[in-house]
Amino acid sequence: MTLKDLRLDREGLSAAIACEDPAFEASLREEAFRVKVATVGPEVYLRGLIEISNICTKNCLYCGIRRDIRCERYELSEQEVLAAARTAAKRRFGSVVIQGGERTDAVFIGKITRLIKAVKAIDTGEDPPLGITLSLGEQSREVYQEWFDAGAHRYLLRIESSNPDLYGKIHPAGHSYERRVQALIDLKESGYQTGTGAMIGMPFQTPEDMADDLLFYKALDVPMVGMGPYNPHPDTPLTRSGAAFPADGRRLSLGLKMIALLRLLIPDINIASATALEVLDPRGREKGLLSGANVIMPNVTPDAQRLKYNLYNRKTLLRPGAFPFSPSENAPAGGKIVIGFGRWGDSKHFSTDT
Numbered sequence: 001m002t003l004k005d006l007r008l009d010r011e012g013l014s015a016a017i018a019c020e021d022p023a024f025e026a027s028l029r030e031e032a033f034r035v036k037v038a039t040v041g042p043e044v045y046l047r048g049l050i051e052i053s054n055i056c057t058k059n060c061l062y063c064g065i066r067r068d069i070r071c072e073r074y075e076l077s078e079q080e081v082l083a084a085a086r087t088a089a090k091r092r093f094g095s096v097v098i099q100g101g102e103r104t105d106a107v108f109i110g111k112i113t114r115l116i117k118a119v120k121a122i123d124t125g126e127d128p129p130l131g132i133t134l135s136l137g138e139q140s141r142e143v144y145q146e147w148f149d150a151g152a153h154r155y156l157l158r159i160e161s162s163n164p165d166l167y168g169k170i171h172p173a174g175h176s177y178e179r180r181v182q183a184l185i186d187l188k189e190s191g192y193q194t195g196t197g198a199m200i201g202m203p204f205q206t207p208e209d210m211a212d213d214l215l216f217y218k219a220l221d222v223p224m225v226g227m228g229p230y231n232p233h234p235d236t237p238l239t240r241s242g243a244a245f246p247a248d249g250r251r252l253s254l255g256l257k258m259i260a261l262l263r264l265l266i267p268d269i270n271i272a273s274a275t276a277l278e279v280l281d282p283r284g285r286e287k288g289l290l291s292g293a294n295v296i297m298p299n300v301t302p303d304a305q306r307l308k309y310n311l312y313n314r315k316t317l318l319r320p321g322a323f324p325f326s327p328s329e330n331a332p333a334g335g336k337i338v339i340g341f342g343r344w345g346d347s348k349h350f351s352t353d354t
């Protein structure tokens, strides 16, 4: 297959995903990088990732912090979250992401509301204040609104798979696909720049499923996508079931091609280069940026707790706060990428929408 044959409908996307020709992959990734620079510019925007807690009430079959897994649990104090946010401000990351396991108890909800206000009040020494993205799972419409009104302006909620049958296979009974889609609609209606995404290279997942994931993002008209390779965790039911999935090299290739195809399909959105790429290749996230992604989330969680946010194999082996390039280097990837220090870097797709 060549770039000239590429069509961006279900059949064409599936064929591009299934194609294992390295020359095709290289030309696709180059073209996506070109379209990125032409549409949203050469900048990569930074969001300091704060993993607030690995306590989760959900039991997703692939996840290393699922409810029924035995692991040491933690929750950052408000002081620890604010210290991490100040670190992000000092390093001129522009925004933070507060991510954690799903909890819907009133104590947790109130803590997040207070934290959002306190993070907004941090003096960054420049305009604007820190932007805040939340990634805290399914919540009621009222809670989404409370957090938005407190000052959070983006929210990430991955659909994990847009195929309801596949969603059913990787989640236990009681985790509802319809509920998740409704949560995404609630987020959009509450005013958030809403991001979603799916895992890539999972057991049971076909090229058509991955093509449908891309078309799902387009149909939902989201301004941000964060998707990344599935990486097994040894103690999860999905790994223990022995279900087959693509090898490391193939999942890396799929992850990069999905970024490239999405950039061609929806040129003006923000696309994150996921940490999950980096466990498959020490330069995985840089390769993501060179394949069309324009957002990266350096980890600013304190070390002791970061090591316990063990979603999948080898995640905690990554260097803390790791950049795929040195933060002091203003011209990573040979000058092809410019770091948008101190900027929010909101999605162009969102601003043209509203």
Ligand code: 5AD
Binding pocket: 062, 063, 064, 158, 160, 198, 199, 228, 229, 230, 231, 232, 233, 276, 311, 312
């Ligand atoms: N491999 C890759 N990503 C995973 N996540 C959870 N478990 C895994 C895994 N085994 C991702 C999910 C979730 C986010 C918090 O982490 O996509 O949305």
Ligand code: SF4
Binding pocket: 056, 057, 058, 059, 060, 063, 064, 065, 066, 067, 100, 101, 102, 137
């Ligand atoms: Fe909880 Fe998210 Fe892991 Fe599911 S994927 S068990 S909701 S942390």
